[in-house]
Amino acid sequence: MIPKLINLPKIYDKRGNLSFFEYPNQLPFEIERTYWIYDVPGGETRGSHAFREQQEFIIALSGSFDVVINDGKEEKLFSLNRSYYGLYVPKMYWRRLENFSTNSLALIVSDKAYNENDYIRDFKQFKRLTDEK
Numbered sequence: 001m002i003p004k005l006i007n008l009p010k011i012y013d014k015r016g017n018l019s020f021f022e023y024p025n026q027l028p029f030e031i032e033r034t035y036w037i038y039d040v041p042g043g044e045t046r047g048s049h050a051f052r053e054q055q056e057f058i059i060a061l062s063g064s065f066d067v068v069i070n071d072g073k074e075e076k077l078f079s080l081n082r083s084y085y086g087l088y089v090p091k092m093y094w095r096r097l098e099n100f101s102t103n104s105l106a107l108i109v110s111d112k113a114y115n116e117n118d119y120i121r122d123f124k125q126f127k128r129l130t131d132e133k
């Protein structure tokens, strides 16, 4: 699988709209962990790393930010700015989150519990591992 935007259902309602995701209808994996990134100062970058095994789904619940994905050869930028779609990121893609708007809220769900050993934080090492494939 490759990184891709996944559209979520949007239940329009004059009382306020509602969106959701669930496995297996919208998400290709079962959720084991949820975390969120918020109060990001202007100009900051988060999440410059890859995961060996973990896959995840990233949504801008509020505001906007960019997710820059690198497969070891080229970069692709995904702008997230609505809460009714998100970016699926398979394992072994380098990703960084940047260009956060004021008050943006990034929700991330993952199929694995937090495990520092799953991180690849050195881009050169990531590049070597992808070149081997």
Ligand code: TYD
Pocket: 033, 035, 045, 046, 047, 048, 049, 114
């Ligand atoms: P990290 O994923 O390294 O954030 P970033 O790549 O944006 O710098 O997470 C920062 C710290 O937060 C990390 O050192 C450990 C902690 N952390 C947890 O304890 N559990 C989690 O689920 C996450 C995502 C991070």
